[in-house]
Amino acid sequence: MKHFDLLEQKRKHVKFYKEDIPPKEKIERALYKAWKTSPSKNNAMPYQALVWGPDKVKEKAAIHGLVVKCHADVEDEAVRQGEATKTQGAKVGVYENPYYKHVKENPYLITVHSRPAQPNVFYQKQVETGHFFDQAYESYIEKIIDSVAVEVGIFIANLTNYLLEEGLDISYNSCFKRTTDDWHKAGLNMVDYRPIVMISCGYAKRYRREDLIDEKTEHEDVKPEMKEIIKWI
């Protein structure tokens, strides 16, 4: 199947996953392939993927709490700054965006975080001749976050392909608290560095798109026109 057809036919944001748990081997195989084929500046890969399996129910609930908190904090701050007039009142157990539920209820959740990297043998020699290996320093994590986040996007694009090719569904999330302090306060002490993106996976029971079709709003939730995104100079 061509790459375009795979994504057009198979990639759809999941609202609920089935309870069926995909074999761990499928996830491991997809992760191996994503690691093997994702390029990185200076071969640093200054990020790490944490895999939260089917038994990590409590931890996923805590991560979902950080998602709801982020949603609330962003909207509260926008009202304070005069950039919005009201909020949706997000709060755990009170109002939770239903399209974040995939973060809590899934067979597998993968959260991708920054990490300081070490130069390989080739780059150790380059450092001696003046190369600055900025990925090695904790003080540079925020300074190079855009570059690292691009690489994380490349990694999850590849991971998505491999999971889809295994017959699984996936969903992304980028609304969550970014500081490790927040994660530690939520009991997630195993997280050492700031998160960058989340991706859940499993077998879909219902897609978000089905809600839009039922609500007859599918034609309203469209992406910007191509001419707004692609500019030929």
Add this chain to the structure above:
Amino acid sequence: MNTFDLLETKRKQVFKYSDEIPSNVIIEDALYKTWKTTPSKNNAMAYEVVVWGPDKKSEKQIIYNLTQKSCIETEKIGLKEGLAESVSTGNKYFEHVRNNPYLFTFHQRLATPNEYHKESIEKKGMFFEQAHESHMDLIIDSVAVEVGLFAQILTNNLLEEGLDVSYNSCFTREVKYWHNWGLTNIKTRPILMLSCGYGEIYRRIDGADHKKNLKPEHQDIITWV
């Protein structure tokens, strides 16, 4: 060919492109397929892709100069902070930024909510941060992840057409420097560069380098909690 085989056999960093110019029909088709299949938070696509075609030689030279300058400036800062040992004279592997048939530069952009999200803003109180200039730096990580998604999907579509690609993320992020050097048509912060054409010489050709230049081990990157 499946995705893994496509990337393993075809994706290689290009040192030098051949003079043959791929048809812009191929490029347009790959860009269309990529735009069509790349997801975005709230369907915002808070970035734009600027395409510098075969005739944009002087502009690419400027972008190349910005790249080399950024490389050296970063090393100077590293040296000043005691984190680097010396300063180099530049990097020969940036050549693909200057000499290529097509160069794509990705930049942040302010997005406008679609009808669905306009209603969510007005009736429900949703905050559409991608529309606010004051939030551009705050959401750069999230936008950059999406740029990475776009770049990888574009890569696959171009590789399937027999083209080669190379990435670059060493360049000055401040738009004022792009303007100072004459690229006044650039309005917002750059995030990534991707060149494309037919590869003539690949970086990997240097076998000695290749054996020492390995990525981190799988277990350094993937951790089962």
